[in-house]
Amino acid sequence: MRLAMVFTFILLSLSAAPLHRARAExxxxxxxxxxxxxxxxxxxxxVDTTIVINNLDVTAAEIGSAALKIAPVLVEPNSQVEFxxxxxxxxxxxxxxxxxxxxxxxxVVQ
Numbered sequence: 001m002r003l004a005m006v007f008t009f010i011l012l013s014l015s016a017a018p019l020h021r022a023r024a025e026x027x028x029x030x031x032x033x034x035x036x037x038x039x040x041x042x043x044x045x046x047v048d049t050t051i052v053i054n055n056l057d058v059t060a061a062e063i064g065s066a067a068l069k070i071a072p073v074l075v076e077p078n079s080q081v082e083f084x085x086x087x088x089x090x091x092x093x094x095x096x097x098x099x100x101x102x103x104x105x106x107x108v109v110q
Contacts, residue, residue, distance in 0.1 A: 025049045029105060031063075031075075032056045034097065036105035045109050049085045053095070062098035067091070072098040 025047045030037045034057060043049055055061050055075040063081055064072035075081045085093075088109045097103035 023048055026052065027107070028052045028054065030054045030056050031061055031097065031103070034061075034100040034103050036095070036103065039104070040106035040108060042108040042110060043088075045090045046087045049088055049107075049109075051083045051085060051095075051107070052080055053083075054080045060099070061103075063095060064098060065093060065095045067093040072096075 025043050027041055027043060027049065029041070029051065031053060036053075053063055053075065055077060058077050060077060061075045062072040063075055064070050065083075068083075068085060070083060073081055088107075090109050093107045093109065095105040095107070
């Protein structure tokens with residue numbers, strides 16, 4: 001009986017390990033020549049998601065998201081900003097540079 005309990009515990013521990021690793025999604029994008037690289041990416045729904053945006057331009061950017069209700073944040077040249085988004089529902093979420101209206105990034109959550 002005791003051996004069966006130990007065996008069950010080990011199986012449950014091993015089967016839960018991949019689920020734990022799948023919980024976080026880190027997305028790194030760059031801002032170069034006033035354009036996001038890549039211009040869009042996909043991720044899984046209901047997974048803790050963090051986006052890191054590296055500003056590789058020689059000018060500052062003001063990054064925000066209307067869909068996620070993130071007010072624009074100033075990002076100095078050659079620096080980065082990190083947004084912890086939490087678990088997102090399926091949908092498409094935009095990011096923009098308030099200093100350059102034609103600069104957009106789309107996060108597609110499925």
